[in-house]
Amino acid sequence: LRQDPAAPLLCFIGRLAPQKGIDVLEAAFDWLMGGDGGQGVLGDAQLIMMGSGEQHYAEFMRSAEGRFKGRVCGYVGFSSDMEHKIIAGSDVLIMPSRYEPCGLPQMYAQRYGTVPVVHATGGLKDSVVQYEARPEGSVGTGWKFGNCDANGLKWGLWEALRVYKKEPEEWAALRRRCMLQDFSWGASADKYIQLFRWALMDPPRHEPWPFQ
Numbered sequence: 049l050r051q052d053p054a055a056p057l058l059c060f061i062g063r064l065a066p067q068k069g070i071d072v073l074e075a076a077f078d079w080l081m082g083g084d085g086g087q088g089v090l091g092d093a094q095l096i097m098m099g100s101g102e103q104h105y106a107e108f109m110r111s112a113e114g115r116f117k118g119r120v121c122g123y124v125g126f127s128s129d130m131e132h133k134i135i136a137g138s139d140v141l142i143m144p145s146r147y148e149p150c151g152l153p154q155m156y157a158q159r160y161g162t163v164p165v166v167h168a169t170g171g172l173k174d175s176v177v178q179y180e181a182r183p184e185g186s187v188g189t190g191w192k193f194g195n196c197d198a199n200g201l202k203w204g205l206w207e208a209l210r211v212y213k214k215e216p217e218e219w220a221a222l223r224r225r226c227m228l229q230d231f232s233w234g235a236s237a238d239k240y241i242q243l244f245r246w247a248l249m250d251p252p253r254h255e256p257w258p259f260q
Contacts, residue, residue, distance in 0.1 A: 050118035055092040056212050058205070059138040059162075061131050061153055062145070064101030064109075064124075069144030069167060073097075074108050075198035080205060081116055089209050096134050098123045136160040140208050144193075144201050148172050158189055158226035163219075165204040168192035175231065179207070179222065186218060189226045 049057075058080075062068035077095075084090040097109050097120075109122030123130075131153070135141060141157040143166040150171040154164040158176075166172040172192070179188030191207050193200035212219050 049094050049096070049121055052092065052094070055094050055119075056139045056209055057094045057096070057137065058140040058142055059096045059098075059134050060142045061098045061126075061134060062143070064099045064105035067146050068099070069146055069196060069201075070099070070101075070105045070108075072144040072167075072196060072198060072201050073142060074105070076201045076205070077108075077112060079198075079202055081119065089206060089213055092119075093209065094119045096121045096123075096138065098126060098130065098134060100124055100126050132156060135162055138162050139212060140165055140205070142201070142205070143167065143172055144196060145169065145172060146196050151175070154190075155229075155231045158229045158231075161223040161227045163208060163222060163226060164190040165201070165208050166190065166192055167196045167200065168194050169196070175229075177225075179211070181218070186221065187225075189222070189229060 060070070060073055062070065064070050080090065080093055080095065082090060095112075095116075097112070099109075100106070106124045109124060111122075112120045113122040135153060135157050138157075139162065141153060141162050141164045143151065143154055143164060145151065145167055146169065148167075148170040151166075154166055154172055154175055157164050164172075164176050166176050176190040176192055177188045178192050179190060180186065191204040193204040211222065
């Protein structure tokens with residue numbers, strides 16, 4: 049990739065199959081790589097994609113790298129070590145999965161201070177807090193889009209890149225919130241115990257059906 053300190057670096061890592069939403073990224077790709085009429089949000093983004101799977105999507109990644117030399121890297125294959133390096137070195141993680149029972153990359157990303165843009169489903173919905181700017185201080189750790197299609201992904205990426213470009217202090221605060229997230233088993237166990245406490249607060253009501 050071309051070294052450009054001002055350019056946002058985005059990454060996608062996943063199996064090359066529709067379940068992981070690689071087709072959604074493919075549909076939004078030209079928009080992401082194009083300009084925005086001088087609004088200063090799109091136009092210089094760089095993208096790393098890594099994964100293996102269906103041949104059509106492997107060819108898309110190779111073609112994307114060939115079309116945008118210096119801005120796109122498409123690696124067909126997978127390495128866990130490289131996965132962590134790519135996520136840690138990126139500004140934004142793209143996860144447009146159609147369904148995701150848990151998902152790990154979005155949790156790795158937040159630990160590294162990489163902001164996730166995800167489809168609001170399953171574990172992605174549970175582990176990413178929607179960004180929201182408020183007068184008393186912004187909240188959230190990323191962006192979740194409801195429709196798993198190109199327009200949904202475009203919305204999430206536009207919002208993320210707009211904050212990255214236009215509000216650097218807000219972006220820095222967002223990254224700090226990401227890194228403060230606790231996805232440990234201890235935190236999960238505390239939530240599980242709390243469920244039982246809530247359940248025990250009100251005893252069950254027993255109202256048998258009256259006999260005639």
